[in-house]
Amino acid sequence: MIKKCLFPVAGYGTRFLPATKSMPKEMLPVVNKPLVQYGVEEAIEAGMTTCAMVTGRGKRAITDHFDISYELEHQISGSGKEAYLEGIRGVLEKGIFTQVRQREMKGLGHAILTGEPLIGNEPFGVLLSDDLCMNNGSGVLSQMVQLFKQFRCSIVAIQEVPEDETHKYGVIRGESLSNGVYRVDEMVEKPDPKDAPSNLAIIGRYILTPDIFDILRVTKPGANGEIQITDALQTQAQNGCVMAYKFKGRRFDCGSVPGFVEATNFIYENYYLPK
Numbered sequence: 001m002i003k004k005c006l007f008p009v010a011g012y013g014t015r016f017l018p019a020t021k022s023m024p025k026e027m028l029p030v031v032n033k034p035l036v037q038y039g040v041e042e043a044i045e046a047g048m049t050t051c052a053m054v055t056g057r058g059k060r061a062i063t064d065h066f067d068i069s070y071e072l073e074h075q076i077s078g079s080g081k082e083a084y085l086e087g088i089r090g091v092l093e094k095g096i097f098t099q100v101r102q103r104e105m106k107g108l109g110h111a112i113l114t115g116e117p118l119i120g121n122e123p124f125g126v127l128l129s130d131d132l133c134m135n136n137g138s139g140v141l142s143q144m145v146q147l148f149k150q151f152r153c154s155i156v157a158i159q160e161v162p163e164d165e166t167h168k169y170g171v172i173r174g175e176s177l178s179n180g181v182y183r184v185d186e187m188v189e190k191p192d193p194k195d196a197p198s199n200l201a202i203i204g205r206y207i208l209t210p211d212i213f214d215i216l217r218v219t220k221p222g223a224n225g226e227i228q229i230t231d232a233l234q235t236q237a238q239n240g241c242v243m244a245y246k247f248k249g250r251r252f253d254c255g256s257v258p259g260f261v262e263a264t265n266f267i268y269e270n271y272y273l274p275k
């Protein structure tokens with residue numbers, strides 16, 4: 001039902017310097033798989049087989065990752081090492097990869113607006129690959145697609161965070177409906193704990209309706225001087241409807257070193273080691 005997912009992957013990843021000086025943050029491997037591949041697999045599982053990348057300078061490794069590496073394939077063809085490529089081969093068979101470059105990093109809202117030509121006039125997913133989400137059942141985007149079928153409006157994924165961490169997130173206030181679903185009344189980007197409307201923080205999974213592009217075009221820079229998707233969603237919530245969804249599963253903040261190490265240990269123990 002939703003065929004396209006946008007991957008804003010243009011950010012500088014300064015929290016991982018010097019590793020990210022010449023390598024995209026999204027290519028950092030959690031065990032043996034780059035962060036962005038976990039994201040693409042989640043999108044494809046949700047039926048979003050067109051993966052639209054908003055890239056930037058120095059991000060060519062991401063484009064190359066979602067293409068055939070002819071020399072490598074030829075070299076290991078017929079050997080036991082081919083097994084290592086099975087996962088990415090499956091992704092390449094199912095996915096279509098498109099891209100556009102964000103020339104100036106003016107924030108997540110600006111990155112999403114830059115992706116408009118790849119999306120067009122249809123609802124779409126947005127996945128920030130530095131938020132790695134794992135669940136034993138359906139992935140987070142899949143869960144959100146089910147909800148979209150019911151509400152047909154933009155949806156943000158949320159989780160409860162410690163009250164002293166609200167300044168790192170967009171935070172919502174909303175009316176609780178059922179099963180972790182909220183109708184959003186207000187959203188604030190990076191509020192001080194004393195000003196935060198709740199401790200329900202937006203994480204890197206969204207389903208957006210395409211009217212968001214017109215709103216983004218007129219959204220002024222907000223927190224950190226960046227064009228914030230949270231500000232555009234606040235307008236959408238005021239004019240119509242935005243839902244928030246407390247997803248099932250575990251999320252790791254792989255944009256920070258502690259979250260990345262936690263994810264690595266979790267994936268190594270739960271998915272990599274033979275059971």
Ligand code: UTP
Pocket residue numbers: 008009010011012013014015016025054102104105106107108110111128129130255
């Ligand atoms: P972050 O602020 O977490 O990523 O943006 P960053 O800027 O790369 O990391 P730090 O803070 O310097 O360490 C969230 C997501 O939005 C993308 C980033 O690539 C990341 O996936 N983004 C952000 C863009 O694509 N363009 C932007 O202008 C800003």
